[in-house]
Amino acid sequence: MQIAILGGGFTGLTAAYDLARHGVEVTLFEGAPYVGGLAAGFKAPHWDWPVEHFYHHIFEGDTDIRALADEIGFGKKVFFRNPITAQWYNGRAWPLDGGNPLEAALNVLRFPAMPLPDRLRYGLGLAYLKYGTNDWRALEQMTAAEWAQRVLGRRAYEQAIKPLLEGKFGPYAAEVNLAWLWARFKARSFRLGYFEGGFQAFANALADAARVAGATIHTNTPVTHIQRLPEGRWRVRTAGGEAAFDRVLAAVPPSVLVHIAPDLPSAYLAHVQALKSLGAIVMVVALQHPLTPNLYWVNLDKREFPMLALVEHTNYIEPTHYGGDHLVYLGDYLVPDHPYFEYDTEALFEVYEAALYRFNREYSPDWVRNVWLFKARYAQPVPPVGHSAHIPSIRTPLEGLYFASMSHVYPWDRGTNYAVRLGRQVAHMILGDTMENRQHSANVVPL
Template sequence: MKIAIVGCGLAGMSAAYDLVNAGHQVDIFESTDYPGGLAGGFKEPEWTWSLEKFYHHWFLSDSQMLGLIEELGLKDHLVIRQPKTVMYHKGQFYPFDSIPAAILYPGLGWGINKIRFGLATLYIRLTRNWKPMEHVTVDTWMRKWAGETAYNQMWLPMLDGKFGEHYARQVNMAWMWARLHSRTTKLATFEGGFQAFADAFAAELQKRGVTIHYKTGVDQIHQNDDGKITVATKGSEQNFDRCLVTVSPALMAHMAPDLPSDYLQGLLNLKSLGAVVMVLAIKHRLSDKGYYWFNLPKAAGFPFLALVEHTNFLPKEYYGGDHLLYCGDYLETDHEYFKLTQEELLERFLPALQRINPEFKPDWVRKTWLFKTNYAQPVPLVDHSRNIPDIRTPMAGLYFASMSQVYPWDRGTNFAVEIGRKAARMILTDSQK
């Protein structure tokens, strides 16, 4: 078969890998000039490693991603570390990267509060039966089982920061189960950065015969009278036997307007948030205790959700001696951060860095980079499984795989690989009918 894939992120590339290995002709259409999608990175001339535009790492439980790396013969390029994650409480940061550390976290108080927190966390870690949890919100489940203190001190600030006031109390508990069930404290990355992995993966695909069309956005997809799928790009139309689209639901609806109205409306009804991430290269270490991931409560006046000191995870020598920070937030796309300039946003963020390290001064900042995307975090409401679009669309030969469909798992490259390969299996199975 002649198969088109729209999007050269990890889902699209993983599907292409299995399809070309099955003997089919595969063309990938990518609107940017690089592979990797939201896991893509950038590199300064003096850096030996690239840096992800939107912070990324792998958990050791990410079996789909790590399995693919092993298949590609790249396992020796994995880098594994155990950085430190901290939570904020009354002006101080406390370790929060293990159950013992969480139990010692002073925000929980003592006695019954810690016991309830421990039992609720243990249940989530052990149970595989997440389906009943999607019928109830995190807000309701955690208040009932973990207790008001644990919920108000830990989970509610995270939900408020992650989903905003509009969605924080509507997110279902299956989403929280997926976040807590199998994550590990040890994290992994790829030697050279995620972009190095994406480049190596793309090169392997091309070696196997996949054609990647960079700087080639898809304008429209429709079905011909003979059943072929036409993929229209600027100034060109090509016909394919099958087509897999791996972009956002809203962009899919725009590309394929001939889909039945109920499927299109289902795509448009899916809720998601965008992301705004500022990366700073600074002259000195921000956290002298080596903290990597700071969970910051918006209620305490912090202007972003997470501070990630990347060079407390990987050595600054990979980045020309720069100490690198991420200041990141998930936001609705009408939020003012999407409109502010880089300079205006930096001015908003600098006081927060001074709160974390009183010695920090604005002249520590050597350079900044600002990255924004409208589609970064799906919002799973109660009974969300009813809302997930089928990978097989109603248009014969057209398939759709996005991070809005990896539920109950959260977005991430591991699940992009999983859903891309799942879509490829469907295409192969359907072709044999």
């Protein structure tokens, strides 16, 4: 059995590893010069560790990625810490979590944007989402905005939930279902996890484990077209040539699948094209000095700031790993045709830099050592009401072609843990289909 996997993110890498371990001949094609997808990193010459293009961490409950790390001998390089997450309000950052549930609850109660009764109501509502229910299918039948206004109260919605939804989903904020909000709080833990050497080190280790199991991995090799051949196999074409495979797993964004697989039935393609999503723009700024007072993550209101979040990575991971640089992410989710996607680094930094003075009055442009800009037009799927019924099936209508994207991790939000889970799910599905086909062929009696 020969299988082509398109995409070297964590879904594609995990599927390649699992399939190769089961004796499948796997060839993975990745268009970028590195593996890791949206969790991949970059490294300045004077750094010991790379840092992610788009900020990443895992939660203590992310059992899939932690189990995989253990399996490939990388588990001891996972560590957890308690960085501080805050909400910007009235000119300062207010911590909203802590090292334990009690500390987090007290910080919520201290948050002055809402009167005390509203803060209590808000805390109880979030506690219900995190601890009180697992029935996400019922939750997806209403919008998060509708539920938050009714259950958490108008003030809590305006001060906490509405900025979150509008910042994350822009024009689709009012459409997002409650299951997304449930999953966001359900998955969170007070401690956040990271890998020695960053997520790139783990992606590289997983790719190496897949190679040891027998997989072949080609980077710098985007697939331009796939086509089902008359005998049932699949032709996969790249700039360097073409080859035939028995199965194809497309672990790619929906727009890429539509482009490279035009032979899919129009109804299925329309289903894929109907998926809504936002892109991500993230700027990484290397500073000579820390910007915030030991804050890791600061949620921002886009009615007040030109970005959604400020993440000071080196208040979580020591700056010694980055040559003493203090690394700050300035991140945002935007519709794919937003003008910022056309801005170069200098132009967008000019937009963002004015905000830096608000976090530290001593900030000066001469603090800046370097600036990098990263863009992804597909980064955040939008889950409307009843979304589970509208996700395209992983098994496409064309036999032997499978499609796995971030939309398929629903009801969970995008993240490396669920990408790993999806990769294992699809690998299991492909192996099961293969065994079923072999058994069927063995039972056919020739005329």
